[in-house]
Amino acid sequence: MGRRSVHTPEELRENIVVAATELIATSGLSGLSAREIARRIGYSPGTIYNVFVNLDDLILNIEGRMLDDLDASLAALPANSDPRAHLLGLAEAYLSFTHQNPRLWNLLFEHHLPAGVDVPVEYRDKLNVLLERIENALRPLAVTDDDEADLKRRARVLWAGVHGITSLSTADKLSNITAESAWPLVKDLVETYLDGLKSG
Numbered sequence: 001m002g003r004r005s006v007h008t009p010e011e012l013r014e015n016i017v018v019a020a021t022e023l024i025a026t027s028g029l030s031g032l033s034a035r036e037i038a039r040r041i042g043y044s045p046g047t048i049y050n051v052f053v054n055l056d057d058l059i060l061n062i063e064g065r066m067l068d069d070l071d072a073s074l075a076a077l078p079a080n081s082d083p084r085a086h087l088l089g090l091a092e093a094y095l096s097f098t099h100q101n102p103r104l105w106n107l108l109f110e111h112h113l114p115a116g117v118d119v120p121v122e123y124r125d126k127l128n129v130l131l132e133r134i135e136n137a138l139r140p141l142a143v144t145d146d147d148e149a150d151l152k153r154r155a156r157v158l159w160a161g162v163h164g165i166t167s168l169s170t171a172d173k174l175s176n177i178t179a180e181s182a183w184p185l186v187k188d189l190v191e192t193y194l195d196g197l198k199s200g
Contacts, residue, residue: 013051015041021062025104029111032059059111060123066104067126073097074133083140084194090137091162091190095169095182102170109167134159141194154197161189 007015019040023032034045034055052058074093080086098105113119135155142151168174169182178185 009051012041012043012047016048016051016058017061017065020058021065021104024062024107025101028103029059029107056111056113056117059107060120062104063108063111064123064126066108067123067130070094070097071126071129071133074130083137084191087134087137087141087158087194088187088190090134091186092183094162095166095186098166098170099182105170106167131155131159141197158190158193161193162186165189 016037019037020032023036023040032055034048037048038045048058052061073096074090077086077089077093080089131152135151138155138158139151142154146154165174165182165185168177174180174182174185
């Protein structure tokens with residue numbers, strides 16, 4: 001298909017990202033191809049590789065935007081002086097975000113870079129922003145002899161547990177192990193974990 005119009009590099013980049021995001025949202029990662037992206041934006045498949053190094057580079061850009069959107073969603077939570085309630089609010093907001101577009105969210109964990117290829121620093125930074133938000137929420141509830149390494153580990157344990165439930169839920173696998181919906185399980189996990197910290 002010939003080009004419908006001429007776009008600036010920035011517009012072309014945005015069109016590619018939007019088209020790829022829509023493809024993943026409707027068909028999952030398996031539905032993504034340079035040919036289909038090109039068909040949707042009215043350019044040749046080769047044009048995509050003039051903008052992105054490869055499809056992995058494009059997917060990482062989509063994932064990065066999603067992490068930014070998640071962080072913005074968590075940052076928008078109203079202030080709460082009760083750290084326990086704040087952590088529950090973060091967990092509920094996280095669960096809600098993952099369910100807004102399950103296929104797109106699952107991309108974060110279905111997509112794997114080729115062996116030997118490192119995740120870009122910018123991507124790791126986005127993940128660290130998310131984890132630091134959990135660390136900061138957990139800090140007032142940490143036991144007195146915890147150091148920063150303990151706090152980081154506890155935040156990651158808690159996040160991994162919450163993520164496990166949300167992953168089962170967004171993949172429609174939660175019903176295989178329980179008739180309950182995801183939120184009561186997430187709430188129970190967070191409260192039980194925090195109770196354990198208090199008694200530890």
